[in-house]
Amino acid sequence: MGLGRRNLAWLAVLSAAGVTACTPKPAEAPAPQQAPVAATPPPAPPPAAEPAKEPTAVTTPKLECALGVPPKAKPGEPIEVLFKLTNRSESPVWVLKWQTPLEGILGTVFEVTRDGEEVPYQGPMVKRAAPNADSYTAIAPGATAENTVEVTQAWDFKKPGTYRITFRDALMDVATRKEDVPRPGGAYQSTPVTCAPVDVTVAAR
Amino acid sequence: MSKSLRGFKWLMGTVVGVSLLSGCGAPPAEGEPTPTEATEQAQGALTARVSVGKASMAASERVTVEVTLTNTSSAPVSLYKWDAPGEGLNEGRLSVSRDGQPVEYTGAHFKRVQGRAEDLITLAPGQSISGPVAVSDAYDLSVSGTYTIRYELEAREGVAALSSNSVSLFIEGRRNSREEAEAMRQVTAQGLSYSGACTSTEQSAIASAFSGAQTYSNNAYSYLSGTPSATSRFTTWFGTYSTTNWNTIKTHFSSIKNAFASAAVVVDCSCNESGTYAYVYPSSPYKIYVCGAFWSAPTTGTDSKAGTLVHEMSHFTVVAGTDDWAYGQTAAKNLAKSNPTRARDNADSHEYFAENNPSLP
Numbered sequence: 001m002g003l004g005r006r007n008l009a010w011l012a013v014l015s016a017a018g019v020t021a022c023t024p025k026p027a028e029a030p031a032p033q034q035a036p037v038a039a040t041p042p043p044a045p046p047p048a049a050e051p052a053k054e055p056t057a058v059t060t061p062k063l064e065c066a067l068g069v070p071p072k073a074k075p076g077e078p079i080e081v082l083f084k085l086t087n088r089s090e091s092p093v094w095v096l097k098w099q100t101p102l103e104g105i106l107g108t109v110f111e112v113t114r115d116g117e118e119v120p121y122q123g124p125m126v127k128r129a130a131p132n133a134d135s136y137t138a139i140a141p142g143a144t145a146e147n148t149v150e151v152t153q154a155w156d157f158k159k160p161g162t163y164r165i166t167f168r169d170a171l172m173d174v175a176t177r178k179e180d181v182p183r184p185g186g187a188y189q190s191t192p193v194t195c196a197p198v199d200v201t202v203a204a205r
Numbered sequence: 206m207s208k209s210l211r212g213f214k215w216l217m218g219t220v221v222g223v224s225l226l227s228g229c230g231a232p233p234a235e236g237e238p239t240p241t242e243a244t245e246q247a248q249g250a251l252t253a254r255v256s257v258g259k260a261s262m263a264a265s266e267r268v269t270v271e272v273t274l275t276n277t278s279s280a281p282v283s284l285y286k287w288d289a290p291g292e293g294l295n296e297g298r299l300s301v302s303r304d305g306q307p308v309e310y311t312g313a314h315f316k317r318v319q320g321r322a323e324d325l326i327t328l329a330p331g332q333s334i335s336g337p338v339a340v341s342d343a344y345d346l347s348v349s350g351t352y353t354i355r356y357e358l359e360a361r362e363g364v365a366a367l368s369s370n371s372v373s374l375f376i377e378g379r380r381n382s383r384e385e386a387e388a389m390r391q392v393t394a395q396g397l398s399y400s401g402a403c404t405s406t407e408q409s410a411i412a413s414a415f416s417g418a419q420t421y422s423n424n425a426y427s428y429l430s431g432t433p434s435a436t437s438r439f440t441t442w443f444g445t446y447s448t449t450n451w452n453t454i455k456t457h458f459s460s461i462k463n464a465f466a467s468a469a470v471v472v473d474c475s476c477n478e479s480g481t482y483a484y485v486y487p488s489s490p491y492k493i494y495v496c497g498a499f500w501s502a503p504t505t506g507t508d509s510k511a512g513t514l515v516h517e518m519s520h521f522t523v524v525a526g527t528d529d530w531a532y533g534q535t536a537a538k539n540l541a542k543s544n545p546t547r548a549r550d551n552a553d554s555h556e557y558f559a560e561n562n563p564s565l566p
Contacts, residue, residue, distance in 0.1 A: 125485055127482040127517065186532075187535050
């Protein structure tokens with residue numbers, strides 16, 4: 001593996017996104033990655049609570065998304081963000097990891113602002129070949145897929161201020177049948193997901 | 206209010222200040238602004254001054270002028286670093302004329318990210334900033350003659366124009382070294398080099414792809430230079446037609462084609478990931494890392510090597526600043542229907558528009 005040699009740190013990001021970190025586990029099981037996380041925000045409202053704008057909302061699997069980040073950090077310190085996706089439906093789902101923290105940071109998985117102003121993304125942007133089964137994470141009913149990513153290499157968090165981290169508003173593909181993994185013909189089912197943004201305040205103390 | 210917006214506000218208070226430099230013996234160029242009226246209503250002034258070390262330059266000498274900006278007001282003044290000397294004035298901030306005729310700027314053009322606080326330089330009251338600004342290789346100095354040079358910050362939204370004194374000097378005609386380098390490069394590929402241990406086979410595959418990417422982006426730009434309308438080629442990849450939307454994409458392809466024509470592109474072969482065509486760091490132009498899937502792609506056509514280079518070039522913030530919202534033709538077409546705004550910001554949509562395979566009118 002290895003996306004280039006320029007920034008070996010990205011290898012670490014990729015390693016951190018190893019398959020084991022994404023293995024579904026019971027929602028109640030203690031997750032070792034949660035150690036640095038001081039507070040996990042309340043889960044996003046279930047999709048059912050949202051106004052159903054499109055008929056596709058009917059078939060949208062119930063996926064609950066949550067982010068976690070330490071509320072405070074010092075300038076230059078690593079900042080780890082926990083991303084959790086919980087399957088609240090009765091049947092398993094397969095989630096394409098592309099453009100989610102489940103695969104690390106290989107694109108603009110987050111939008112980051114500092115005191116309301118956009119912080120430019122400095123990480124890699126990747127053009128993918130067709131996915132294979134390993135590009136997906138299976139999540140059993142009630143289980144959670146999660147991963148922790150270090151974000152200070154992809155966005156500049158050195159300046160003091162309050163940074164808001166927001167996940168994209170959709171997953172690129174979510175399959176509800178194993179035979180759709182990987183999705184044939186690139187007919188991905190982009191699935192909206194709502195993840196409450198989290199704030200981290202960077203200040204020298 | 207953001208820092209950068211405040212910067213604009215300060216600049217609004219800027220008036221023209223000219224201090225003629227003694228010792229240069231330069232008669233002012235025609236059309237020299239008369240500073241008196243402007244300074245009378247000074248509200249916080251930035252003064253620009255240009256000077257030269259000697260009065261004539263031989264063809265073998267590099268021509269620069271020294272530019273000094275001084276905040277003569279009682280409030281801080283902010284400006285973008287690329288508008289100030291010291292970081293290189295690489296966007297034609299000088300007004301150059303020869304025998305009263307304007308001289309063409311031949312240097313690089315940059316698409317800047319505006320409004321970023323980190324790009325601002327603030328001058329405290331009384332503070333000056335100065336540095337050399339290149340004239341040779343940035344302006345057409347092919348003809349010998351007396352050249353008149355002035356620093357100008359042109360008027361823009363809410364910002365008054367700023368103009369310095371002018372200096373005159375005799376410059377012996379010379380060829381633009383960049384043009385010479387370009388003429389030499391055309392023998393091989395333009396502006397293209399390699400890193401990350403590309404083999405000679407890989408280098409020739411990249412050179413072909415690069416040439417294909419130039420053709421794709423030139424053709425896309427020509428197409429977009431035609432009469433705008435809701436063509437199927439446009440709406441298939443970018444969704445809802447409007448002249449604004451059309452012009453957004455036209456601007457993107459203008460930048461993409463210009464980058465392929467003149468930027469120093471480096472293609473790196475160190476990535477072997479088979480599930481990946483290529484990647485870039487959008488804030489680090491113009492280095493493109495090609496990966497495993499790149500080598501099995503055709504030179505041209507859908508998801509080709511040439512198209513991949515167009516995709517990657519579109520990502521650079523200084524080019525079109527695109528993102529990845531959907532991958533593959535099917536998803537890109539769906540995105541054009543479901544979210545045209547994102548389609549216009551999607552790298553694969555640009556690639557497929559450029560590849561135009563199958564060909565759409």
